[in-house]
Amino acid sequence: MPLIPTLKDKIFLIWGANGWIAGHLEILLQSQCKTVHCTAVRMENREEVEEVLNRIRPTHVFNCAGCTGRPNVDWCEDNKQETIRSNAIGTLNLADCCYLRGIHLTVLATGCIYHYDAEHQPHGKPFVETDPANFGGSFYSYTKSRVEEIMSFYPQTLILRLRMPVSDDLHPRNFVTKIASYPRVVDIPNSNTILTDLLPCAVVLAESGETGVYNFTNPGVISHNEVLTLYKEIIDPSFTWQNFTVEEQAKVIKAQRSNCELDTTKLETKLKEYGMTVPEVHVAYRKCFERMKENLQREKMLT
Ligand SMILES: NC(=O)c1ccc[n+]([C@@H]2O[C@H](COP(=O)([O-])OP(=O)(O)OC[C@H]3O[C@@H](n4cnc5c(N)ncnc54)[C@H](OP(=O)(O)O)[C@@H]3O)[C@@H](O)[C@H]2O)c1
Structure with a gap:
């Protein structure tokens, strides 16, 4: 019997x-011919x-x-409540x-626990994993x-x-x-997660038994206007939009929204061990919109 599964x-x-x-994630794991189950139990x-x-x-749970x-x-x-x-x-x-069963757990958590402050400004010093929320x-x-x-106390x-x-749709x-x-x-410039780039990394890290906290985004920051400019260029040339200030936004929402840049050095260094890289966010968005365009055209042809 092999010692390593x-x-x-x-x-x-x-x-x-x-x-x-x-x-x-389910589609990705299935495409990799992995044994995957899903549950909606509370x-x-x-x-x-x-x-x-x-x-x-399971040997591995994805939350x-x-x-x-x-x-x-x-x-x-x-x-x-x-x-x-x-x-x-x-x-x-x-x-x-x-933990009680020795099962590896991967948690899809959020980086929206940070907000730009005096020390962390757009295009300045990004938040590292050890920074307190x-x-x-x-x-x-x-x-x-x-x-x-x-949760980080659970090995x-x-x-x-x-x-x-x-996503690409x-x-x-x-x-x-x-x-x-x-x-x-x-x-506002923000860190973003392009799922097509990052989900395969989550699978590799999980099945390799990696633990700890990782900022899980593409490297770099991209602003809302930069995203929408690319969207207009590649997906919908007729698209227009209007901006407003954070103060004006605050009047139409109940909860404040987080805006921040996460440092991806720890993630990139770890992924290098597995021969993996994640594209910079502007490069990643362009590729994402190109895949999206193809997906939308395919859908249109089918209807
Ligand atoms: N989407 C984002 O912008 C974003 C960003 C960063 C992190 N995340 C995190 O990534 C995870 C997945 O996000 P998502 O966008 O896929 O969200 P989603 O579409 O809302 O899916 C979350 C699922 O969790 C289920 N759920 C909620 N409470 C549960 C409970 N107590 N026990 C079992 N199932 C429960 C929901 O079922 P019901 O609808 O039946 O309650 C829903 O099917 C979340 O933890 C989210 O906080 C999401």
Whole structure:
């Protein structure tokens, strides 16, 4: 019997089965011919979580579940107890149940726990993994930052901080779809996660048993206007938009929004060990929109 499990021995379980990112991860793992199961069991229900883990006996769990609010994070401001139940009690319960069984856990966390401050300005000094969270302007981010800190005490846990994730389609949860549909947008440089670039990295890191916290975005920052300019150039030449200030934005939203740049040096250094690289965010966006254009044209031909 080999001491190290072979690829075939690995069993992946995705939590949050009906979620947007969970769906992308499932397709990716299936395309790699991996053994993958999905569950939508509520993370806070200990007996049900234990039953799923005992029955499926995964070697690797991906936690893609979380209370993100609908239509957006403003919902969490008015539903704090429900948000705590998922993002604090549920997330920690799942981490604890995995820990007790020696299961590797990858958590799709958020980088929206930071906000530019005097020390960290756009195109200045980005936030590194060890910087304490400095953004509690939304209850969603507040729960996420506190839980991340506690969860990092569980060994065999890999915490990947995504920001403003982008897919190669116009799914309503795609950051591009969101900002393209708003009547007015702010224009601030931010770290973004292009899922096609980053999700394969999550699989490699997880199956290699990596642990710890990683800022999980493409390197560099891109502003809303830069994103929309590329969108107009490649996807929809007739598209127009209007900007407004953060102060004007604050009048139409309930929770504040995080704007920040995450340092990706730790991630890039780790990925080099696996012969992997992640494209700079402007380069990545152009490629993403080119894939999106092809996807939209294919869809159009089928209808
Ligand atoms: N999308 C983003 O902008 C973004 C950015 C950074 C990080 N993230 C994080 O990445 C993860 C996935 O995001 P997503 O965009 O794919 O969100 P999503 O589409 O809202 O999916 C989240 C899924 O989690 C499920 N869920 C919520 N509470 C649960 C609980 N207590 N137990 C089990 N399942 C639960 C939801 O089911 P119900 O709908 O039935 O509750 C939903 O199917 C989340 O943790 C999110 O915080 C997302």
